[in-house]
Amino acid sequence: MILSHAFIIFASYAAFAVALLTGVLFLAQESRLKRKDPTLLASGAIPLELLDRVNLYAVVAGFILFSIGMIAGSRLARLEWGAYFNGDPKELWSLITWGAYAAVLALRLTRGLRGRRVVFLSVMSFALLAFTFLGVNYFTGTRHSFIG
Amino acid sequence: MTEVAVLGLSHHSAPVELRERVAFQEGRLPTALSALREELKLSECVILSTCNRVELYTVIPERDGHEAKMKNFLTRFHRLEPDSLNGGAYWHLQPDSVRHLFRVAAGLDSMVVGESEILGQVRDAYTRAVEHGSVGSVFHRLFQTALKAGKEARARTRIGQGAVSVSSVGVELARRIFRDLPSKTILVLGAGQIAKATLTCLKAQGIQKILVANRTLETAVPLAESVGGRVIPFTDLEASVTRADIVICSTSADRYLLTRPQIQGIMSARRQRPLFLIDISVPRNLDPRIGQLENVYLYDIDDLEGICSSNLQMRLSEMEACSEIVEREMNGFLNRLNGNGSTHAPAGR
Numbered sequence: 454m455i456l457s458h459a460f461i462i463f464a465s466y467a468a469f470a471v472a473l474l475t476g477v478l479f480l481a482q483e484s485r486l487k488r489k490d491p492t493l494l495a496s497g498a499i500p501l502e503l504l505d506r507v508n509l510y511a512v513v514a515g516f517i518l519f520s521i522g523m524i525a526g527s528r529l530a531r532l533e534w535g536a537y538f539n540g541d542p543k544e545l546w547s548l549i550t551w552g553a554y555a556a557v558l559a560l561r562l563t564r565g566l567r568g569r570r571v572v573f574l575s576v577m578s579f580a581l582l583a584f585t586f587l588g589v590n591y592f593t594g595t596r597h598s599f600i601g
Numbered sequence: 602m603t604e605v606a607v608l609g610l611s612h613h614s615a616p617v618e619l620r621e622r623v624a625f626q627e628g629r630l631p632t633a634l635s636a637l638r639e640e641l642k643l644s645e646c647v648i649l650s651t652c653n654r655v656e657l658y659t660v661i662p663e664r665d666g667h668e669a670k671m672k673n674f675l676t677r678f679h680r681l682e683p684d685s686l687n688g689g690a691y692w693h694l695q696p697d698s699v700r701h702l703f704r705v706a707a708g709l710d711s712m713v714v715g716e717s718e719i720l721g722q723v724r725d726a727y728t729r730a731v732e733h734g735s736v737g738s739v740f741h742r743l744f745q746t747a748l749k750a751g752k753e754a755r756a757r758t759r760i761g762q763g764a765v766s767v768s769s770v771g772v773e774l775a776r777r778i779f780r781d782l783p784s785k786t787i788l789v790l791g792a793g794q795i796a797k798a799t800l801t802c803l804k805a806q807g808i809q810k811i812l813v814a815n816r817t818l819e820t821a822v823p824l825a826e827s828v829g830g831r832v833i834p835f836t837d838l839e840a841s842v843t844r845a846d847i848v849i850c851s852t853s854a855d856r857y858l859l860t861r862p863q864i865q866g867i868m869s870a871r872r873q874r875p876l877f878l879i880d881i882s883v884p885r886n887l888d889p890r891i892g893q894l895e896n897v898y899l900y901d902i903d904d905l906e907g908i909c910s911s912n913l914q915m916r917l918s919e920m921e922a923c924s925e926i927v928e929r930e931m932n933g934f935l936n937r938l939n940g941n942g943s944t945h946a947p948a949g950r
Contacts, residue, residue, distance in 0.1 A: 482777065489900065489904045491908050493777070494912060500776065502778065502875060
């Protein structure tokens with residue numbers, strides 16, 4: 454059970470990494486287009502619309518996997534530690550990260566936003582994800598130790 | 602001893618008024634090739650005639666007197682006064698003649714450095730001469746090597762990269778914004794020449810949905826018909842822009858036709874789908890503050906020309922590297938020609 458929890462969470466990280474990559478490419482190219490960079494056409498590029506679309510799909514896929522991974526994790530916590538939520542820093546930061554990606558999706562799917570601001574939010578959400586994955590282990594005492 | 606010679610006029614040497622008078626129409630090329638060979642007793646000849654150059658490549662038996670004979674042929678064929686070329690023509694003998702063809706094929710001699718159309722035009726001129734039977738072993742080898750060198754120069758340097766006309770820059774920018782260009786809708790406001798050229802370039806990308814709006818119906822209808830578009834009323838611009846993905850604006854209006862608040866409303870109505878606005882008009886027809894809006898990309902004529910100029914600079918900076926490739930290929934050709942004579946026709950094209 455712990456393996457499936459970890460596997461699903463890592464799969465969500467992979468999807469969010471795709472969102473990060475497409476997001477960074479989008480922001481870089483969008484900035485050049487807005488600045489009217491004269492050297493813009495000297496190199497190849499992926500269309501902004503495609504980057505935006507892949508960014509959305511990657512966030513959707515990552516969000517679904519992350520949600521399933523968190524549910525699997527909470528059921529595991531109930532079995533191992535006695536409660537679905539135990540206030541562990543990893544659990545807390547996972548919820549914050551989940552909330553950030555949920556906000557990105559809400560803005561995209563309900564408000565119909567697209568482009569720079571929501572793509573930027575998806576990139577920032579990955580920073581939260583990175584902290585949840587690595588930072589929590591370094592800076593806090595968590596029961597989600599990689600070696601423990 | 603035979604050698605390759607070229608008599609020509611190009612945009613470097615002669616004005617368009619003279620070039621158009623000595624240009625060879627497609628239908629008259631066979632007659633011209635026959636006349637050239639028979640009158641000057643030449644074994645091989647190729648005529649390259651484009652809007653920027655008219656060049657007669659020949660294999661001549663000896664140097665003396667051929668420049669005058671060729672000039673005489675050109676003026677007589679076009680029924681011009683004998684002195685009408687009047688310093689507008691150039692005459693090159695080996696190795697300059699060979700170098701010239703290689704540079705032409707590589708786009709180094711073009712008005713827009715590195716443009717690729719010339720390579721196809723050289724190939725066509727060679728093919729037409731082959732069909733006519735005016736090409737022998739020297740020119741088979743010369744033109745094939747020049748075409749190969751032209752391709753190689755473009756592949757190994759950036760001489761042909763980056764759009765260098767306003768219309769092609771517009772297309773390249775659209776390709777960087779939109780995912781599926783053929784599914785997009787273009788709206789054309791006004792009917793200036795650059796707008797038409799940009800529209801034609803975009804249509805060549807497969808775009809089918811074209812809307813044309815003009816204050817005068819007499820101008821809008823012919824433009825719409827020429828590109829397979831639909832005329833729409835000029836009155837409700839906001840509704841038209843809401844439907845479009847690319848707007849080309851080129852009217853003579855002396856005020857902004859669309860302002861930032863209008864486009865802001867339009868973007869909400871189109872659920873933030875990207876909008877690409879090309880404002881070619883002077884004075885500008887689109888409020889420059891529109892460009893600050895998210896998912897809106899506004900380019901005016903200066904922005905487009907700035908990109909053209911930057912790309913042209915990049916091409917010019919590649920000229921040296923390109924010339925080195927041309928020189929190497931040319932020397933290789935001349936060595937083979939001198940070493941082996943001209944008795945061996947190449948195996949294929």
